[in-house]
Amino acid sequence: MAIGAVHGARQAQAAAQKGQVAAWQLNAAYWDCLETQAHSLVQPDEPVWVKEQQLATLVTIEKVIGPWADQVHSPSEAQAELEIVTRPGDGTCLGEVVVGWFGPPGGPWTVKRTGSGASLPGNVFELPSTPL
């Protein structure tokens, strides 16, 4: 039991080292940045459709808007379409930006707006890997 306890105590100490803290602070800032950008585009009661993209991008946007957005079953019920776009430059969250497409309910959505209110310089590859 002592060996197990020492292992557990060391593991806890290692998880709290400066490098880990900084990496996860960056991670938290990344998700806050994307959420702020999404909030700048759609309100919680606004029916929104998530554009079909790569699985990883879909997962990211679902994590960002899932807790609060009114995600609808089909594009015909939506007033806006959201996607995450990878692009270099300012105004991005580690190189990613939330983009909204707007128009009449059900589309076609021709007016493009880019999320605003937050940005984080850098690259998503700097994020820590999450344990599974």
Added chain:
Amino acid sequence: MTTLPAAAATMAVLAVAGAPPVLALVGLRWQSVPLTPLAGAAIAALAGIVVTLVDGSILGWFAVVAVVVASGSLVYWSRWRRPVLRSGGHGSAGAVSQRLSRTIGAAAAVVVGLAVVWALVPLRTPSVGWDAQAIWILRAGWFAGGHGLLLAAARNRSLLLAHASYPPLVSSTVAVAWQLTGDHGDRLGVVVVSLLNVAAMAVAAWVVIVAGLGAAGRVGSRTMSILVALVGLVAGGLFVLAIAGVFGPFLTNGYADPLWSATAVGAVGYGLCLMPDRASYATAGILVVVCGLTKVEGTVIGIGVLGLVVGRAVVGRWWPRSERTFRALVADARRPAVYGVAVVVLLGVWPLLTRIEKFTPDSNTSGPRVGSALTRARLTADAMAPHLDLLALAVPFAIVAALLLNRWRRRIGLGNDLWAWAAAGVGLAAIAGAYVTGPGNVSLWLRTSVHRTTMFPAVTAWLILGIWAVVAAAHLADRDADLQAERELSDRGVQP
């Protein structure tokens, strides 16, 4: 309000809400302290179930459910369980004086508290786990958003990740925390879940400490009995840190697996290992409710553990009275069976509700089924092995200990070791069975989950080792006491 005061306020409110049922069922015991926020989280889960059915905020329904539960607890306590509400005692404390029991209890509370604080050191790192973000905190937004948003989101088949039909405890509790404090951050959710995790660890660790006090009560010499109680105290502290090692990063990043695993192990400890008394069974019952409302694996394994606890209670009533009539035996079995069925019915409400309300079933994210049952079984065994290496030590150790010390274990009043091993076996079989018979690519599935699904048997093994440690200490202490007594008699020229 910053995260720390917000989390403290949430835990205080959960503890206040959970105190009436804990006091009515368990009484004023040391384990009741960490048990109260867990019971409060179960009340938050019930509020989540109500929000699924009717309009209203989760915080409002939490208050209503807490008042209803408190009223029911008061009625229960005043009618049937008045003698339970007393301070001090431990079910297995035996001949240890109340004063010594309290002193050791206070010291153990400090030791376990320090171990828990150490286990929480990784909270300095503001990590939010993948599942925490994609499932537990995401769904907390639904519960906080109210009935309409919850149903719309839970029925939305275009969502990939949320596992709408998972039990509600973690997400409902986070939603209560958000509405209570006005802080809707992921970080608060993670910290509250981490605090619930360590509360469950502390309740489980108390099994070892109670076993130590029980063992101390059977040792003749006062000095030796204090030493045995101290062994239990130290083993309880070590147990907390050892299982923090098993839980790893998942203890403090918002995952639900440490909570269901630790509560299930606590239920094993109180229901299957300690001397059977009403407070221990009640503690086990509350822990099974929390376990079953936390995650699907917890529901299945919690019910399995509950079945064993009921089985032990029934066998315990039958065993010494084999001359009794069959009708009398059935009458004896009725009460444990009724309590067991009541808990199963409570745990069945949520799965039933998700079907009635047409929640999106769990999506298969690992593709079409790959491999035969045999291939999947081999892959499952290979993936589980590194996380269960402790069993390679614990099983032979327990066999040797049972051969040498089982008489002492019985003398202390502890349950047969086989009950706890049976619980670990049930847990392992349920999880392995899901991997072998389930859908998808099992390699991918194992890679993304096996560390977490093996927590329960690994932590049960630590509990078993901790209990054998106090049994061994009691045996050695009493042997020394016997030798000393023999020596004193021989010095006086008396034949022992």
